[in-house]
Amino acid sequence: MNAPLLQARDLVKRFPVRHGLTRRLAGQVRAVDGVSVRVDAGETLGLVGESGCGKSTVARLLTRLIEPTSGTVSVSGRELTTLDGRLMRPVRRDLQMIFQDPYSSLNPRHTVRQILTAPYRYQGLTPDEPVEELLERVGLRPEHAARYPHEFSGGQAQRIGIARALALRPRLVVCDEPVSALDVSVQAQILNLLKDLQQEYGLAYVFIAHDLGAVRQISTRVAVMYLGTVVETADRDTLYGRAAHPYTHALLSAVPLPDPDAERARERIVLRGDLPSPLAPPSGCPFRTRCPRAADRCAAERPLLRTIASGHEVACHYPEGRT
Amino acid sequence: MTLLTVRDLTVDFAGGVRAVDGLDLDLAAGAVLGVVGESGSGKSVTSLAVMGLLPDARVTGEVRFDGRRLTGLDGRSLRRLRGDRIAMIFQDPLSCLNPYYPVGFQIAEAYRAHRRAGRREGHRVAVRMLDRVGIPEPERRARAYPHEFSGGMRQRVMIAMALCLEPDLLIADEPTTALDVTVQAQILELLRELREMSGTAVMLITHDMGVVAGLADEVVVMYGGRAVERGPVREVFYRPRDTYTKGLLACVPRVDGPLPDRLPTLSAREVTA
Numbered sequence A: 001m002n003a004p005l006l007q008a009r010d011l012v013k014r015f016p017v018r019h020g021l022t023r024r025l026a027g028q029v030r031a032v033d034g035v036s037v038r039v040d041a042g043e044t045l046g047l048v049g050e051s052g053c054g055k056s057t058v059a060r061l062l063t064r065l066i067e068p069t070s071g072t073v074s075v076s077g078r079e080l081t082t083l084d085g086r087l088m089r090p091v092r093r094d095l096q097m098i099f100q101d102p103y104s105s106l107n108p109r110h111t112v113r114q115i116l117t118a119p120y121r122y123q124g125l126t127p128d129e130p131v132e133e134l135l136e137r138v139g140l141r142p143e144h145a146a147r148y149p150h151e152f153s154g155g156q157a158q159r160i161g162i163a164r165a166l167a168l169r170p171r172l173v174v175c176d177e178p179v180s181a182l183d184v185s186v187q188a189q190i191l192n193l194l195k196d197l198q199q200e201y202g203l204a205y206v207f208i209a210h211d212l213g214a215v216r217q218i219s220t221r222v223a224v225m226y227l228g229t230v231v232e233t234a235d236r237d238t239l240y241g242r243a244a245h246p247y248t249h250a251l252l253s254a255v256p257l258p259d260p261d262a263e264r265a266r267e268r269i270v271l272r273g274d275l276p277s278p279l280a281p282p283s284g285c286p287f288r289t290r291c292p293r294a295a296d297r298c299a300a301e302r303p304l305l306r307t308i309a310s311g312h313e314v315a316c317h318y319p320e321g322r323t
Numbered sequence B: 001m002t003l004l005t006v007r008d009l010t011v012d013f014a015g016g017v018r019a020v021d022g023l024d025l026d027l028a029a030g031a032v033l034g035v036v037g038e039s040g041s042g043k044s045v046t047s048l049a050v051m052g053l054l055p056d057a058r059v060t061g062e063v064r065f066d067g068r069r070l071t072g073l074d075g076r077s078l079r080r081l082r083g084d085r086i087a088m089i090f091q092d093p094l095s096c097l098n099p100y101y102p103v104g105f106q107i108a109e110a111y112r113a114h115r116r117a118g119r120r121e122g123h124r125v126a127v128r129m130l131d132r133v134g135i136p137e138p139e140r141r142a143r144a145y146p147h148e149f150s151g152g153m154r155q156r157v158m159i160a161m162a163l164c165l166e167p168d169l170l171i172a173d174e175p176t177t178a179l180d181v182t183v184q185a186q187i188l189e190l191l192r193e194l195r196e197m198s199g200t201a202v203m204l205i206t207h208d209m210g211v212v213a214g215l216a217d218e219v220v221v222m223y224g225g226r227a228v229e230r231g232p233v234r235e236v237f238y239r240p241r242d243t244y245t246k247g248l249l250a251c252v253p254r255v256d257g258p259l260p261d262r263l264p265t266l267s268a269r270e271v272t273a
């Protein structure tokens, strides 16, 4: 069997937290606390969770914008942490990223043409596709090449970000909240575009969002994160139809449905309290302070991800539907 | 009984920007009116115009509150109405809270600004309100400062302050937009409970069709400063007549129901009104 396109094992990232004038070390944020994910060629792994759960940190670890505290990332079986700069360059080509805020990720003093040819210059390559064609692929017009980022609407600017990510024909694009800042009608267009491009180029995506609807629309598999860990992974239909982790249930039941009768009739799980601080996560299960099913064992013993059905992994001592 | 009537409201900013263009609204006492639309459609400007908070814009048309004409009312009378009978909460509670005073003190002062009450009574009201909006240990938390609260708890504080004078109308402009989905669910639950208990009418402004579906009695869909559709919530969601409303409903990616391969999209050209 071929090695997966991307495989991350036990990724950990801690950030030092400093306080006061002396910048004294006050502790460490466990931003990512043992995350393993795999992505196969051509598929979309959705990564969902509330703000601060570590999604962007995972994205930056996967694309090696930052180094992990521990853990490994391999692309097609080659471990990135062992590659030096020269060997890293072709791998970088394969891994690209799209960001939430299209404006701040595009150089405001560069024209669209300069932005879209920069990846080639960096790689020491000549473009294999004219900028005009690339623009048309993402739904923009050839004459847009001469314009500057601020001349575009949010949705159009995100299309430029997508074009830049695709310029080098990567195999995997990590999309960090690419539609979160957009109005729903524009969001729908960008989701459709990402799907079309996936077909056309045989791309794989890691699609990060806090919007569970958007994640369902585009993903083939989904991983749910909470406080720096993955608490459940399953194929899309299993996750949205037969979620086993109490947090996944709570998340799904919290999404307001655009359907008055359904929305008013449904049974809602309203979680108590707020997210614990990642500076001092709870003992045992990270979700236990808000979990409606929590029992003594949950405080004593951290549940590990285990397979409960083919392709369905859950980190919970008492998963739903299995008592 | 109609509490708020807006007729032919038009708001022009310098430079020729018409943010609201001939808008009519009706809100019955104790009811929830959902005002929904994408960004820039004029929702926030509408709410500010209703409150008389747009000194630099040209506002025409008529706003009536409880039979009284608000448009053209002098600043002092407007200020007396605001807070007392009309209250407002926003997406970002920090912009309305003073960082240097404990939240309990701020609620007490808001109360005392409109009621003949001493410090001690103000404090009692603040603690009672914090308790009512679900802040644990309200007596202790009343002495905490805004930065010591999480985003969700801060929005509860804002709601406590807005409701301490038992207003007839609460204008809530994207009250849950900045919150995570599980915290949003808590705040929506709170608004639902408060509404049943207090009888305060709510003008609920949001871009989220789901939020409107769960709370509103009547809905107005806005586009380009105009109402393109209005009606009872079930009418608007199950039998929308306007193309823009139909598109807006169809392009929301959902967590339930059938999964389309591609999402329907809508372009500005499809807007009818």
Ligand SMILES: Nc1ncnc2c1ncn2[C@@H]1O[C@H](COP(=O)(O)OP(=O)(O)O)[C@@H](O)[C@H]1O
Binding pocket: A015, A016, A029, A030, A031, A032, A049, A050, A051, A052, A053, A054, A055, A056, A057, A058, A278
């Ligand atoms: N550079 C950094 N320094 C310190 N803390 C950080 C840094 N980056 C992220 N964090 C913290 O790590 C946690 C995870 O952040 P992030 O990955 O951005 O979450 P998400 O993208 O899911 O919102 C948060 O508590 C955040 O405050």
Ligand SMILES: Nc1ncnc2c1ncn2[C@@H]1O[C@H](COP(=O)(O)OP(=O)(O)O)[C@@H](O)[C@H]1O
Binding pocket: B013, B014, B017, B018, B019, B037, B038, B039, B040, B041, B042, B043, B044, B045, B046
């Ligand atoms: N102070 C202002 N000066 C000029 N234009 C404004 C001002 N405030 C809002 N606008 C414009 O009015 C329109 C409606 O804005 P707004 O009511 O904030 O939209 P919404 O709340 O629906 O997102 C937008 O085009 C916006 O740019």
Ligand code: SF4
Binding pocket: A245, A246, A247, A285, A286, A287, A288, A289, A291, A292, A293, A294, A295, A298, A303, A315, A316, A317, A318, A319
């Ligand atoms: S392990 Fe316990 S606390 Fe954690 S999710 Fe499962 S039931 Fe809840």
Ligand SMILES: [Mg+2]
Binding pocket: A055, A056, A057, A177
């Ligand atoms: Mg993030």
Ligand SMILES: [Mg+2]
Binding pocket: B043, B044, B045, B174
């Ligand atoms: Mg607004």
